Amino acid sequence: MPGKASQPHSAEALDWPAAIHSALKSQRVRQVSYVPDAGHKRLIELCHADRSMTAVPLTTEEEGIGLAAGAWLGGERAALLMQSSGVGNCANALTLAATCGFPLLMLVTMRGEAGERNPWQVPMGQATPEALRLAGVRTLRLERAEEASAVANTAAKVAFEEQGAVALLISQQLIGVKSFEEKR
Amino acid sequence: MKALNRRAVVASLLERRDGLLVVAGLGAPAWDCAAAGDHPLTFPLWGAMGSAAMIGLGLALAQPKRRVLVVTGDGEMLMGLGSLATIGVRRPGNLSIVVLDNERYGETGMQKTHTAYGVDLAAVARACGFATARIIRRSAEVSDVRSGIYRSKGPLFFQVKVKADAVPLVLPPRDGAHLKHRFREALLGAQ
Numbered sequence: 001m002p003g004k005a006s007q008p009h010s011a012e013a014l015d016w017p018a019a020i021h022s023a024l025k026s027q028r029v030r031q032v033s034y035v036p037d038a039g040h041k042r043l044i045e046l047c048h049a050d051r052s053m054t055a056v057p058l059t060t061e062e063e064g065i066g067l068a069a070g071a072w073l074g075g076e077r078a079a080l081l082m083q084s085s086g087v088g089n090c091a092n093a094l095t096l097a098a099t100c101g102f103p104l105l106m107l108v109t110m111r112g113e114a115g116e117r118n119p120w121q122v123p124m125g126q127a128t129p130e131a132l133r134l135a136g137v138r139t140l141r142l143e144r145a146e147e148a149s150a151v152a153n154t155a156a157k158v159a160f161e162e163q164g165a166v167a168l169l170i171s172q173q174l175i176g177v178k179s180f181e182e183k184r
Numbered sequence: 185m186k187a188l189n190r191r192a193v194v195a196s197l198l199e200r201r202d203g204l205l206v207v208a209g210l211g212a213p214a215w216d217c218a219a220a221g222d223h224p225l226t227f228p229l230w231g232a233m234g235s236a237a238m239i240g241l242g243l244a245l246a247q248p249k250r251r252v253l254v255v256t257g258d259g260e261m262l263m264g265l266g267s268l269a270t271i272g273v274r275r276p277g278n279l280s281i282v283v284l285d286n287e288r289y290g291e292t293g294m295q296k297t298h299t300a301y302g303v304d305l306a307a308v309a310r311a312c313g314f315a316t317a318r319i320i321r322r323s324a325e326v327s328d329v330r331s332g333i334y335r336s337k338g339p340l341f342f343q344v345k346v347k348a349d350a351v352p353l354v355l356p357p358r359d360g361a362h363l364k365h366r367f368r369e370a371l372l373g374a375q
Contacts, residue, residue: 030245030246031242031245031246054245054274056241056245056270056273056274057270057273058266058270059266059267059269059270060266062234062235063235063238063264063266063267063270064238065232065235065238066232066234066235066236066237066238066239066241066242066264066267067238067239067241067242068242069235069239069242070207070238070239070240070241070242070243070244070245070246071242071243071245071246072242072364072368073205073227073239073242073243073246073364073367073368073371074205074242074243074244074245074246074247074371075246075247075368075371075372076242076245076246078242092231092232092233092234093232093234093235095231095232096231096232096235096239096360099230099231099360099361100360100361100363100364101360101361101364102364
């Protein structure tokens with residue numbers, strides 16, 4: 001669980017996962033696949049509870065690239081939720097976006113940023129923006145809760161109207177830092 | 185036991201294909217589907233190894249009234265083994281996977297795949313919750329595969345043991361954007 005202490009009070013006041021969910025809904029996203037992250041906990045729950053969406057738990061993040069391509073072939077829009085460590089798992093599957101021009105909307109919660117307490121999360125977290133760029137995926141940043149709706153809508157438009165591949169990187173500052181001090 | 189001819193199996197599954205939507209895994213399965221007749225509602229892969237079954241799942245969820253068939257190889261399926269578990273969660277009734285299992289990586293020098301060492305893909309699919317998961321070895325059983333993919337409640341999984349011999353190369357178009365556009369246009373109409 002994220003450490004509440006490190007979360008700014010504005011994030012508590014503004015339900016940014018609900019804002020992202022509303023943006024996905026208004027952009028007619030029907031398939032939402034994910035490998036869980038604590039930062040995505042609420043958004044995953046909202047997508048499971050939404051009858052207009054099919055939530056698809058994945059065994060590894062690259063599965064979601066294929067799922068999104070199949071959804072688009074069938075006339076539906078998909079989104080893919082993961083944490084930054086999962087970006088590394090997607091490399092070769094991203095060929096689908098690069099060679100076929102499949103729309104791709106990735107929502108990536110960042111680890112390995114300021115305040116990270118698990119050093120094993122740092123290499124992939126730090127490499128995430130560049131790894132995406134090398135694979136041909138545009139990146140957008142979400143830093144503050146009050147921007148969630150606007151930035152998520154922008155990302156969805158890049159994916160589905162421009163038919164591009166885009167990852168919305170959700171700042172670790174927004175999610176909170178995993179403390180490792182709570183009882184599991 | 186004499187293994188089946190891959191081209192004959194695929195031809196019999198794809199003749200009179202009605203509205204069947206097909207995803208073909210990279211390598212020989214894509215060539216087999218091309219040999220059966222290039223079709224706008226076949227999406228052949230030239231890369232993204234391990235993705236075929238998941239593309240089939242996304243398509244099956246998006247088009248619940250159409251039958252969806254993934255034709256792929258044992259090597260490609262092994263790379264996406266987790267996708268069988270993911271399909272087992274959603275269990276789309278309109279999805280079938282046919283693995284043409286020659287027990288070899290045919291495009292890279294005929295190295296043995298895990299199935300040559302006894303790994304049982306159909307048993308994996310069964311354990312993941314597929315409604316039907318069988319190994320097919322005899323030509324008389326191919327009609328069961330056909331009736332399954334067109335009519336039975338899925339998800340269905342058929343591991344078809346095929347000969348490892350070389351067959352003539354028949355290539356589908358390789359422009360990914362073209363393959364995507366023509367599939368969507370044939371399925372959804374002009375966008």
